[in-house]
Amino acid sequence: MSDQSVISVENLGKVYRIWESPAARLKAALHQGVARIFPKASATHRALQARARQFYRDFFALQDISFSIDRGESVGIIGRNGSGKSTLLQIIAGTLQASEGTVKVKGRVAALLELGSGFNPEFTGRENIFLTGSILGLSREEVERKFDGIAAFADIGAFIDQPIKTYSSGMTVRVAFAVQTAVEPDILIVDEALSVGDEAFQRKCFARIDALKKRGTTLLFVSHSAAQVIELCDRAILLADGRIAGSGLPKEIVNIYHQQIYGRNSTSKAETAFQIAPVGAKANELTWTVTAKRPPVGEDVSFLGAEQKNTSAHIYPEAGASISGPKILNLKGDYVDHLKRGQEYYYTYDVRFSAPLTGVRFGATIKTPTGVEIAGMASHPPNHRMSPPSVGQRCRVRFRFRCALLPGTYFLNAGALAVDGAGEEYFAHRIVDACMFRVLYEPNLPVNALVDVLESVEVGEVQNERGNV
16 A cells, blocks of 8 residues: 555455345255365365355455545546445445455545435434434544534524434435535545435535535545545545446546447448448438427526525625626526526626726536536636726626526526735635526427527438438
8 A cells, every 4th residue: 555545455255145045045055064074175065065055155246446535636436226336435445344455545435335324214314313322433522613614504493403313315415415514534435325416405515515526525426326426535436236337537447438338349341331421422312301309499488496595695795896696687687597598697796896997707517416517608708808996986796697407406606806005806706506506397399408509400311222211
């Protein structure tokens, strides 16, 4: 294990015995017990042991797993269900014993494995926070100092003093994530736990994970979301049937993973046929048929949903300006937070200046719950700024945009930028995740991912020289 490595796994294996029946356990134990009477080298001993093995079969959940992870590295583990991902993380976290091989871990480990694992369901959220803190090596005084921050991050109100068994899955993961990350671990292990949280909480969790990564925390992350692995991780490991099937850059490993899921075995004969018979090689003409096109936008049915607290918002300190009132309006001026694809809206916020600033311009950024920036807007080009505002001056910024996003949840930032004496741009004020909105679901959309760029799709049928398709 090198000085930089915080996790070292060598020749790791985990074997489970699969029994024919409950009675088979007793029969195998009897044969093995009798075998011990005879010398190990004797034929009788070997025969009884062989007879005992007939009552079970070995299932290798993990075989010959070896890798190391350096300090501060982010590694994603991907693979089909049953490939051994969760088993591997449990062994690294120390909650499961390996059958063979070694695992060496340096530093404090915080693990979010099975939902609520480590919590006593009869204890309240408060009691479980203190219990988990002590398991992670914190004194009661340290947990008391951190408790208000943990409770604020979990944001479950009075339920913090109710038994865990009364919690929803979302409330359980809120408390678990809040306490595990509050200890600022050297290694953070996350196994699909964030998939049960709402979008605002997921956004807050990914922001916390990003902050921990910047402080040097090592991240070991399991997710079925390939996009999250690409966004969060420096490296990815692909597991298949309990073995490492690939290791490398996340995009490369995700491509192999997708081939496992969506591809099918192809013969060299079929590949050769595709290469030597291109479409249209003997065609007189192509008959094009439109098979899909962008659905009509229809009327604007955007609306303001039930009041929801945007718990992921983060407000920067003021440095000469103050942003307030970020919101989305339809073209009629109504406040909305559920948007319709294809319709136009205004994103607006107010700015008040408390100090003389130069080179002012305003910005907005649209992000996914994992923090990926997918669009940005600026009020002025870099070489053409707002006239210097006076102290106490107020202004309102309004970005008009067409919603080209597909159904899902998104977040908007708000920023007022200025230029200092050295010509460097800085935030006079900024609100991260200032506004949360959803794009309404539409059935039968012939598009996917995040952005609607489709105009139409046509399929050309090839006609041969005899006029047959």
